[in-house]
Amino acid sequence: MHIQDIEYSDIRVEDNMCAAEVILSTNRGTTHCACSVPISSYNDLEGLRMALLQDAIRQIMRMPEYRRGIRRITLEADLHEIPLAA
Numbered sequence: 001m002h003i004q005d006i007e008y009s010d011i012r013v014e015d016n017m018c019a020a021e022v023i024l025s026t027n028r029g030t031t032h033c034a035c036s037v038p039i040s041s042y043n044d045l046e047g048l049r050m051a052l053l054q055d056a057i058r059q060i061m062r063m064p065e066y067r068r069g070i071r072r073i074t075l076e077a078d079l080h081e082i083p084l085a086a
Helices: 045-061
Strands: 002-014 017-026 029-038
Touching (some): 002 045, 017 045, 029 045
Antiparallel strands (some): 002 017, 017 029
């Protein structure tokens, strides 16, 4: 999966959790992940977005083709500063 763009939709905060839909655009289409992270660990929106993205990547990495190393996740050049794992 080559991620070309990342969008966040429906960001909301409830009970010390931040939840959102993380939308990953690729050359083959889009992948939507329902993500949530505890807000107590982050003090700004950018930190929360990074954590939500990492939750989306974590979910994708649980798929068999990624878990077994058959497929990999790569990022578009302008997204390279984003860490793929926590």
